[in-house]
Amino acid sequence: MLNISQHDLLISDLFKGDLQLASPPTVYFQLQEVIKNPNKTIADAAFVIEKDAGLAVRLLKIVNSAFYGFPSKITSIDRAINLIGTKELQNITLATIVIDKFSAFPCDLLSMGDFWSRNLRCALIAQGIDRYLGSQFSESIFICGILHNIGQLVLCQKLPELAKEVGLMLQAIDESTAEDEIRLETNIIGFDHFAVGSALTELWKLPPIITDSIRLHPFPDNTDEFSEIASIVRFADCSSKLDGYCGEGGGEQLNISATDMSIIIDQAYDQFEEVFKMFYPV
Numbered sequence: 001m002l003n004i005s006q007h008d009l010l011i012s013d014l015f016k017g018d019l020q021l022a023s024p025p026t027v028y029f030q031l032q033e034v035i036k037n038p039n040k041t042i043a044d045a046a047f048v049i050e051k052d053a054g055l056a057v058r059l060l061k062i063v064n065s066a067f068y069g070f071p072s073k074i075t076s077i078d079r080a081i082n083l084i085g086t087k088e089l090q091n092i093t094l095a096t097i098v099i100d101k102f103s104a105f106p107c108d109l110l111s112m113g114d115f116w117s118r119n120l121r122c123a124l125i126a127q128g129i130d131r132y133l134g135s136q137f138s139e140s141i142f143i144c145g146i147l148h149n150i151g152q153l154v155l156c157q158k159l160p161e162l163a164k165e166v167g168l169m170l171q172a173i174d175e176s177t178a179e180d181e182i183r184l185e186t187n188i189i190g191f192d193h194f195a196v197g198s199a200l201t202e203l204w205k206l207p208p209i210i211t212d213s214i215r216l217h218p219f220p221d222n223t224d225e226f227s228e229i230a231s232i233v234r235f236a237d238c239s240s241k242l243d244g245y246c247g248e249g250g251g252e253q254l255n256i257s258a259t260d261m262s263i264i265i266d267q268a269y270d271q272f273e274e275v276f277k278m279f280y281p282v
Contacts, residue, residue: 011196011199014154014159014196014199020105021157022203025098025204027048027097028097031089031090031093035086042078042086043078046081055096059089060074063084066270067278077089087139091139092142095123098147102153103280109160112280116279117280118240119147119148119240120276122236123141123146124271125264125268127141128265129261130232132260136229137232140207141233144209144210144213148194148217149237150201151194151195151214154196155189162189163189169188178218178237179218194215194217212224212230213226217230217234232254239261239265
């Protein structure tokens with residue numbers, strides 16, 4: 001917990017002296033180095049994963065789940081890479097590591113199961129939307145959906161009293177919206193959790209599409225390079241709330257009819273239970 005005046009607080013203060021939080025996911029970057037090296041092979045990428053037997057088992061379970069729906073069982077990391085590609089393997093590795101990393105942090109204000117449940121629903125819905133729109137962001141949309149609220153966990157861990165104040169005030173608002181949450185965080189803390197999340201992923205040196213999709217989340221009118229993927233995740237985030245209301249017209253703001261949007265959400269929910277157990281084993 002930080003002992004610092006709210007008025008002097010900077011986002012960078014949240015990461016000072018916390019090597020566990022500030023350290024990037026090692027295996028992800030080891031994979032990245034292998035993928036970028038033209039002299040490395042699929043076997044080299046598989047070796048990076050297989051050094052962590054627990055991670056390898058988890059990834060094989062995910063590849064064999066409803067998330068991919070392959071007709072026959074995949075029994076090796078090499079085979080998994082051949083089927084889903086190195087980029088996809090890298091992203092599901094990142095999702096798995098980050099979920100494990102943050103679920104181990106103390107946070108009395110949030111249920112980790114509920115938090116990751118909502119964000120996985122968001123990721124699956126965002127993936128369905130992107131697929132409907134032509135799969136422009138197929139390599140990044142799922143991980144962007146998983147990580148877009150990561151700043152909430154940082155605030156919960158580093159600024160629990162202020163985060164609790166935000167939560168209590170949010171509960172006092174009938175049918176509160178994402179805009180209410182952003183406003184309260186900014187007024188009480190000085191910045192919102194999306195700014196924190198984008199700062200963390202930038203610190204970890206994750207791809208700009210991940211960092212900017214988080215940074216742009218509070219700005220629906222923004223037209224920067226990654227504003228479109230931010231819009232998809234923003235609407236998927238709203239749709240992922242069990243009591244969420246996304247405004248009149250629903251997915252029509254993304255040129256998706258209400259009927260088709262309903263189908264996308266239903267398909268995501270059909271996948272959810274099995275996929276959630278793979279990423280967040282109890």
